[in-house]
Amino acid sequence: xxxxxxxxxxxxxxxxxxxxxxxxxxxxxxxxxxxxxxxxxxxxxxxxxxxxxxxxxxxxxxxxxxxxxxxxxxxxxxxxxxxxxxxxxxxxxxx
Amino acid sequence: xxxxxxxxxxxxxxxxxxxxxxxxxxxxxxxxxxxxxxxxxxxxxxxxxxxxxxxxxxxxxxxxxxxxxxxxxxxxxxxxxxxxxxxxxxxxxxxxxxxxxxxxxxxxxxxxxxxxxxxxxxxxxxxxxxxxxxxxxxxxxxxxxxxxxxxxxxxxxxxxxxxxxxxxxxxxxxxxxxxxxxxxxxxxxxxxxxxxxxxxxxxxxxxxxxxxxxxxxxxxxxxxxxxxxxxxxxxxxxxxxxxxxxxxxxxxxxxxxxxxxxxxxxxxxxxxxxxxxxxxxxxxxxxxxxxxxxxxxxxxxxxxxxxxxxxxxxxxxxxxxxx
Numbered sequence: 001x002x003x004x005x006x007x008x009x010x011x012x013x014x015x016x017x018x019x020x021x022x023x024x025x026x027x028x029x030x031x032x033x034x035x036x037x038x039x040x041x042x043x044x045x046x047x048x049x050x051x052x053x054x055x056x057x058x059x060x061x062x063x064x065x066x067x068x069x070x071x072x073x074x075x076x077x078x079x080x081x082x083x084x085x086x087x088x089x090x091x092x093x094x095x
Numbered sequence: 096x097x098x099x100x101x102x103x104x105x106x107x108x109x110x111x112x113x114x115x116x117x118x119x120x121x122x123x124x125x126x127x128x129x130x131x132x133x134x135x136x137x138x139x140x141x142x143x144x145x146x147x148x149x150x151x152x153x154x155x156x157x158x159x160x161x162x163x164x165x166x167x168x169x170x171x172x173x174x175x176x177x178x179x180x181x182x183x184x185x186x187x188x189x190x191x192x193x194x195x196x197x198x199x200x201x202x203x204x205x206x207x208x209x210x211x212x213x214x215x216x217x218x219x220x221x222x223x224x225x226x227x228x229x230x231x232x233x234x235x236x237x238x239x240x241x242x243x244x245x246x247x248x249x250x251x252x253x254x255x256x257x258x259x260x261x262x263x264x265x266x267x268x269x270x271x272x273x274x275x276x277x278x279x280x281x282x283x284x285x286x287x288x289x290x291x292x293x294x295x296x297x298x299x300x301x302x303x304x305x306x307x308x309x310x311x312x313x314x315x316x317x318x319x320x321x322x323x324x325x326x327x328x329x330x331x332x333x334x335x336x337x338x339x340x341x342x343x344x345x346x347x348x349x350x351x352x353x354x355x356x357x358x359x360x361x362x363x364x365x366x367x368x369x370x371x372x373x374x375x376x377x378x379x380x381x382x383x384x385x386x387x388x389x390x391x392x393x394x395x396x397x398x399x400x401x402x403x404x405x406x407x408x409x410x411x412x413x414x415x416x417x418x
Contacts, residue, residue, distance in 0.1 A: 052121060055122060056122060059123060059124050060121060062124050062125055063123065063128075065125075066128075078225075080158055081162055085159075
């Protein structure tokens with residue numbers, strides 16, 4: 001089940017409507033108006049911003065871990081391929 | 096543009112980035128991004144690329160061979176993601192595809208486009224720089240052909256979409272061969288030709304029992320436009336051309352007797368199943384015949400390429416054995 005995320009702003013905010021209604025017919029967005037919440041700074045200094053649901057936090061953590069693993073693997077791959085392509089020449093350079 | 100007029104009020108490019116984001120922003124998992132890469136298609140691409148890599152002359156370092164396969168797989172995934180971005184409107188109305196990440200609202204169209212473009216650039220540049228420029232250029236052509244020619248142009252315009260577009264799915268063994276040999280020759284071209292002529296009977300047999308799905312989405316697949324009987328005839332004709340073509344590597348000396356035997360035996364089954372599809376035109380028997388041909392066509396291509404792989408590896412395995 002898809003949990004709908006909402007930007008929860010604990011302060012004054014302007015709520016408008018996105019009029020781009022050219023989505024696919026029969027699709028999940030058909031006929032719905034998209035709410036756009038624009039946060040404004042609070043005078044009392046309370047924290048304002050996007051509040052993620054627990055499910056969104058789990059998804060974000062999983063994505064971050066996946067990106068970290070892929071980047072790490074690429075570093076190792078490029079390092080190893082560099083050694084393979086240079087061969088013994090990697091140690092043979094003028095000082 | 097197609098003259099079918101179905102679904103043409105839908106903007107090309109699928110959903111605009113802002114729509115899906117508002118529904119399920121931040122819920123995409125790594126699995127959703129993997130799904131964007133069409134892993135089942137990717138596995139077939141990698142398998143045929145391995146065969147091209149192993150059979151090619153030259154002595155490519157195993158790490159560079161792995162890098163080449165990684166780039167080819169990533170390039171295929173990039174093409175899949177860009178295809179899902181462009182076809183999100185079609186996917187949303189087809190039973191087979193409506194649970195994909197974009198129509199399900201887990202990934203926005205803009206995210207899928209960025210993901211696909213990033214992977215495409217990475218795979219082409221990496222293959223070109225780390226392996227060789229010929230392979231990199233061929234991979235770039237393959238991705239551009241699949242996305243630009245098949246997905247963006249032919250798919251919605253002509254019932255010959257999968258015939259011409261099938262070239263993109265057929266090219267991976269050629270890319271892999273170029274990665275190992277630095278050039279191309281007749282043998283990998285034959286591999287490309289086999290996959291190219293295998294594609295129409297494979298996809299049209301699927302389209303025969305998914306006709307309503309394609310019609311609802313406005314995709315002019317052959318059964319939708321020309322009718323099931325014309326499709327059955329063309330399936331049979333393409334199969335009759337494919338089977339001797341698939342046998343030709345044995346005749347031309349590119350493959351051994353094992354390949355010849357497999358190509359003959361499996362080819363005979365393909366012709367029989369295609370004949371059944373042509374003969375059975377009504378009711379459950381017609382659907383069953385189409386499903387059997389679709390299922391066996393996958394096994395047929397796998398058997399051909401697995402035998403090519405086995406014949407190439409057998410001498411090396413025998414040499415490595417201690418007795």
